[in-house]
Amino acid sequence: LMQEFNTIKDFKRRVCNDKSADLEPWDEDYFIGMMKSSAHTVDPSVVASYFPLSQCIKGLNVLVESLFGATFHQVPMGDGESWHPNVIKLSLHHPDEGDLGFMYLDLYSRKGKYPGCAHFAIRGGRRLSGTNYQLPIIALVCNFSSSRGLTARLNHCDVETLFHEFGHALHSLLSRTEYQHFSGTRVALDVAETPSNLFEFYAWDYRVLRTFALDETTGDPIPEKLVKALNASRNMFPATDLQRQVFYSIMDLTLFGEHTSKPVDTISAVADLKRKHTSWNYVEGTHWHTRFSxxxxxxxxxxxxxxARCFATTIWQEVCQGDPLSRSTGSAIRDKFLRHGGAKDPSVLLKDFAGDSVIKNSGGGIIPDISSLCKEVGL
Incomplete structure (x- = not known):
């Protein structure tokens, strides 16, 4: 951490021509961004040219077809079923099993709409009878620019977010639980974000990207050199990034933890945590946590x-990385993980899927093994 902090500080001093300049909290993103840009030539407009929204949607189809032998098909909606003209409904269809579930895509920003990207479970799957199963229905909601429709270009961060939410969607669509209260993402919170984090890896792997990330003019696949540059840039300052995520988690647990009957000053609490658990000062007079959704x-x-980041990294390395688009990889993801929803003990589920090394016992419970994550980010 101190090595990364000092690297950023030295860079600021060179840029500002001030040998005594200290780092301020607002310097973190600014100078890290500058250092990444100077170390790796990644033109955002060039990257975006390989990710028209229409191609990214095809990429989702590549995933389900390669991994699970299924395909998405647009299906008509009944009267009053759609909440906006831009919404489309897709059926996830398997040639042997029939329809597996339904997904609404609501991808474009508009006034008054939920501002982020998210997966919403509309109806959980459940067993109705011996041969009759209630199919899950979900909505995948994003806020991409609506001005250009399917020709809108996504930056790579948006692609990663799309794949993240698609991981949640697959968890809902492919689970086959007896009861809807255990369907899909209705799992123990410790593992709820694991499928979404797992599918983020697919957004960074050249073997996956080359199947759908095509230049909108020439049709050429994204160059491997460009994907390597994207990954190299992402992997800079891993300790600083991890420290930030740990701080957010500690802040969250502190604010929702046990308190005395005395009112808590959240600004002071967050300031104290910032000073204690990060390398950066707290800016007095601010209350940014009130916008931390x-x-x-x-x-x-x-x-x-x-x-989830730890669990997903171990799963990626142990199960998926060797051949991320193979049917055998897909069968493992579906049958050993997604199918069970929340109906199987998470510790048993994870060990059966990725091996005993995925978790450790601690304090009567389980915690992730961090070795795979440390290896992945170079710590």
Missing amino acids: HLINYGAGYYSYLY
Whole structure:
């Protein structure tokens, strides 16, 4: 951490021609961005030219067809079923099993719409009878520019977000639980973000990207050199990034933890945590945590992103990385993980899927093994 902090500080001093300049909290993103740009030539407009939204949607189809032998097909909606003209409905169809579930795509920004990207479970799957199963229905909601429709270009961050939410969608669509309360993402919070984090890896792997990331003019696939540059840029300052995520998690758990009857000053609490758990000062007079949306709809749950990042990295390395698009990889993902929803003990589920090394016992419970994550980011 101190090595990365000092590297950023030295860079600022060179840029500002001030040998005594210290780092301020607002310097973190600014100078890290500058250093990444200077170290790796990645032109955002060039990257975006390989990710028209229409091609990215095809990329989702590549995933389900390669991994699970299924395909998405647009299906008509009944009267009053759609909430906006831009919404489309897709059936996830398997040639032997029939329809597996339905997904609404609501991808474009508009006034008054939920501002982020998210997966929403509309109806969970459940067993109705011996041969009759209630199919899951979900919505995948994003906020991409609506001005150019399917020709809109996505930056790579948006592609990663799309794949993240698609991981949640697959969890819902491919689970086959007896009861809907265990369907799909209705799992223990410790593992809820694992499928989404796993499918983020697919957004960074050249073997996957070359199947759909095509230049909108020439049709040429994205160059491997460009994908390597994207990955190299992402992997800079891993300790600083991890420290930030740990701080967010500690802040979340502190604010939603046990308190005395005395009112808590959240600004002071966050400031103290910032000073204690990061390398950066707290800016007095600010209250940025009031805009940290996870505190509102994911209270005491932010830690699960760190857990999931560890679980997903081990799964990627042990199960998927060797051949990420093979049918055998897909069968393992579906049959050993997604199918079970929340109906199987998470510790048993993870060990059966990725091996005993995926978790450790601690304090009467389980925690992720961090070795795979450390290896992945070079720590």
